[in-house]
Every structure is written in C-alpha cells, then in structure tokens.
Amino acid sequence: MPDTRPVGWGIIGFGWVARDFAAPAIAAAGHRLVAVCDPGEAARAAAAATLPPDAIHATPEALLANPAVEAVYVATPNHLHRTAVELAAAAGKPVLCEKPMTATLAEAEAMAAAVQRSGMLYGTAFDQRHHPAHRAIRAALRDGLLGTVTTVRIVYACWLDANWSPTGEGDNWRVDPRRAGGGALMDLAPHGLDLVDFLLDEPLRDIAALTQHRVQDYAVDDGAVLLGRTASGVLATLHVAYNHPETLPRRRLEILGTRGLLVAENTMGQDAGGRVTFLDADTGEARPVPVPRPDLSPFTQQMAAFAEAVRSGESGGFSIARDLHTMRLLDRAYRAAENAACL
Template sequence: MDQINWGIIGCGDVTEVKSGQAFNKVPHSSLVAVMRRDAEKAADYAKRHNVPAWYDDADALINDPNVNAIYVATPPGSHADYAIRAMRAGKPVYVEKPMARNTAECEAMSQVSRETGMPLFVAFYRRALPYFLKIKELIDTNVIGDIRYVRIQLNWQPAARELGEGPEPNWRVSPDISGGGLFHDLASHQFDFLEYVLGPIKAANGISRNQAGLYEADDIAMANFEFQSGVLGIGSWCFTVNKEQRLEQTEFVGSKGKLSFSFFEKYFIRVETETGVANYDIPFPEHVQQPLIELIVKDLRGEGNSPSTGETGARANELIDWITGS
C-alpha cells in the first residue's frame, strides 16, 4: 500500500481525541470514512472532523472502495465480528483493546488473518509511547539490576457511570459486551506492556469476585504470575474503595533498586538505587495512539514492523482468562 485510507467502525468517545484525529496527522494516512449505528451521531462526527463519508451500516463502510484499512473502535463484544468481516473483504484491521472478549474470539480473528493474509493490529499503544519506552529502556539497560519481581496495585472508587448514574450505561461493567469488568479493560494494557518489557508470562492464576454488587461484572481481582525468565509477579485490582484509598502504581523490583510508575493516572517514573533517586516526567502526546498508528502505517507500507499485532494482542486476553478461570 502507498496511501492508507482508514475507515472507522464505531466512532465513539475513544476516537474523539485518543485516535481518530491521529489518522490524518500521520504521513501517508487519511481518515476517509466513519460508521456508527446512530446515523445522526455518525454524521455529526464526520462534520466535526471533516471526514468525507459516513455510514450507519458496517458493511457499507467495509465495502467502500475508498477505504483500504479498517479501525474497529466498538466495545469488545463486536470486535471479532467486524474484524473478521473486514479481513475477509481484503482489508487490514486495527482493533481496539482488549482485542476481544476472550481468548477464543482472539484466536478466531488471528486465524482469519492467517487465512486471508490481512494484517491484524491491536491498540496497545503503550508499546509506542515515549513514556513507556523510557521505562523499557531503563529496564533493558539494567539500571535497577536483574528484575526479581513486579507488583501491580490498582484501587479505584466507583465512577458515576458504573453506578448507573451517568447519561449512558457503562459497557465496561457488562460482561456480555466487555468480556468481564474493569479488570479486563485495564489489566489488558498492563499485562501487554509487562510482556513487552519482560518477555512471555508462562503461568498465571488468581481469583476474581463481585464483592459490592454494584453491577454485574466482578469488581476485584488478585493474581500471581511468573515470567519465562523466572521473574515473579503479583497484582491486586479493586474498583470499590473510597477515594482516600485510591492508588495506582506498578513497581519493578531489581537486584540494584526499584522502578515505580503509573499506567493510567500520572506521568511519573521514579528510579531508586543506592546512588540516589531519579525522577522522569514524560507527558503523553495529544493523541496517545498516534505513535502506534504511525508504526502501523509504516508496517502496511513495508517500511517497518508494528510492535502490537493480533498475535501479541491476544496474549493479554489469555492471561486474564487464566487468572479469572474463564
């Protein structure tokens, strides 16, 4: 491909700033069509973002001759369906994370990618963000020595939309749509990046439960995991604490020190060794998916390789399935 002309299936909130505008800011890339089942909202999005075409039918967008690559930005429950339809139509696919609701759906998508030869990418954009690449650099250069273990802590209070108080229901806490709850949504980013930095996780187990009964999905999870390298990991995720208990931090503990950082809330990286403390503050770009989209466009043009593919993206779902017993 020379010019990558994108069509978005599901031009909702995630596409407003994180991704949608980035397609027009990457060389050899353009956003030429969008689709949403609500025709009025699709037309509004197209007008506000100067997109030439809009649809309220996915097949119409997929079969648009001006579209040669598809971005599936719907909730996970429809990822497999739309991605498979697009690949069978001969168009590469970039799909939101988590890749799908479970490992089986991910494998079905990857199988069609192999059968059709159509590339499949997943929006684990932290693999391309400068903030997270700095973390990887610090680990790769042995600043804190040999990694002994990883610890993830995430405590959040319920948001209004999760309590049914927002303008629209939150699909993230509806297992039929999301595949699980907020653990599925957020831990997928964490496990994907941990494997990017430390290599494959060979074993993981845990437990997840619904303690507070605020919604259908589980609201707490605990996990233990082991990397093939021998590094151990532990994690806890609780989404029903009060605001005073709010905490989101991940730590790499090594033979020479410790590296602490946040996946979602702050732009800090703190490195503690016997020589002192070093702090790094690397803000995210305006469109957080733009660096990864640029690499995907280069991949489609034969100029490089994307660090996030269907094969790597499916791993997060597999690990979460192991932990939750799904």
C-alpha cells in the same frame, strides 16, 4: 525510500475512545480519517462535524466498500470486535482492534485463525506500549539499570459504577458479562499484561487470580488481583479495580531489580505525562528518569506505528500470536479465580 503517504483510516464504532483519542491521534500522526461506521445516531452526528455525509455509514460492510479506507480501527463494545475484524480482514484491510481482542477466548481464537487465513496485518490497540515513559523504562531495563529484574508491580484502577458513561449517552456495556466478557479484570488487566511483556521482552507464562464483587451493584467483578510469573522467573502482581476512588493514587507501575527500583506514576492511561523515578539500591538515592519527548501521545504514536506497518508491509511491533497469548492469560485468570473459591 519508505512510503510515507498518509493512510486513509475507517473507524468501526465511533464512541468514546474513537472520538476522544483515536480520531485526534490519526490526524496528529499525519494520517486521514476518511470514514466512520456506527449504528448510533449520536455517534453519527458527532462524525458529521468532520466528515461528509457519504463518509458516515451505518454498517461495517458499507464502510469497507469505501475505497478510500486503507486501514480500519475497531472500537465497538468487546463482543462485536470479532465480526468487525473478520469483515475488515476479509475485505483486504489491515485492522487495529481495541483491547481486549474479544469478549471470550473462543472468539479470540476463531478471530485469530480468520485473520491469519486472510494474511492481513492485525494489531491490538495496546497504546501503553507507545507511552514515552514506558519506552524509556524498557530502554533502561535493556541497559541493565536494575540489574536482575525480579518483580513487576502494577496498580491500574478507576471508579466505574453501574450508570457510568464517558459520553453521557448509551448504556454501560462494560458491566454486562455478555458484551464485556468480564469486569475490571477483563477491561483493565490486558494493559498490564501486555505492558509486562513489552517491558521485559518476555510474556507471563503462569497466572493465578482472585476477583471481588465488593462495592458496585452489577454482575461483573469490580476488582481483581493477578499474580504472574514469566518463564525466566520474573514475578508480577496486578491490582485492577472499578471500585477505586479516583481522588486517590490509582495508576502505578514498579519494576524491582537487584540494583534498584523504577517507579512510574500516572503513566498508565491514554495520555502522555506522568513521571518516572529511579531508587538506587546502593545509595538509597531517588532521581528522576529522563523521558525523551514526554509530550508524545501514546495514541498518536500507536496510530503512526500501525500506519507505518501498513505502508511498509511489515508487521512492525504488532503480533496476533502475542495478543492471543494475553487473551489466554485473561481466560486462565478468570478460571483460576473461579477455582479458588473455598466452598
């Protein structure tokens, strides 16, 4: 019989994504949030709405000493992921860490080595793998709906100005190169790169990119276009941006094959929903693609999947080697963008 007991989760970094998405998802997946750690007063006050005072900590060390914590979710700004993950792994706790793994490739490599030495389960929180529409698309590709897949085209963009804040508190670490590791490319492209790997069962191998600093007044890129190719020859384009008006369509995934085109609108993001359409290359007809359980939240499914891996002792769909490859692609994309400048 599989062990289905609820997992006790601790969260390091109780900001926007942890409060609005991860904590509700832990409960919705049938598990328990048992502790939180955050140096911010506002974050700790928010945690006090659902947790007793002795479950709210100021440091990761205090949270990790709490025996009720069986798994850890890390949602600090990017430059703090490595310390939190390494502390959790050293304390013997499986750890699910937000994307990108870290702010730099060097940190990601060091973190991966430390996690692998610890033998602990690690996952990067690529929630879009768990979106029901993306699962349906993956199944359709495996069934051969598109014939030979030639191209994946992604637009994943938003508006993020210098003063942006999802919670109305804290400063905007996303526009600080040191804490974020980059701009729109670093923040948004990881989802697309991982999704290509998930949908095709094959990662991008080759990558090129151009970045822009076009609209927003900060040091990191506010837009980028990436070009990729898998080992078998599938091409991918990703347009990511922080300078895209949100009143315009801004989340689109297309997969083109010799027999047709799959178009997913508004499926990329933290929530369930969106729609998928198939355009038949033979007839020219467009028809909706049925998505089983379209209401399922990607975040809830992600927490359920990680907890299942914790209980089973198996890696499930999580792989630190795969996630490190995605970090290498991001790093190579930035270096390609730097080298592309025509002086």
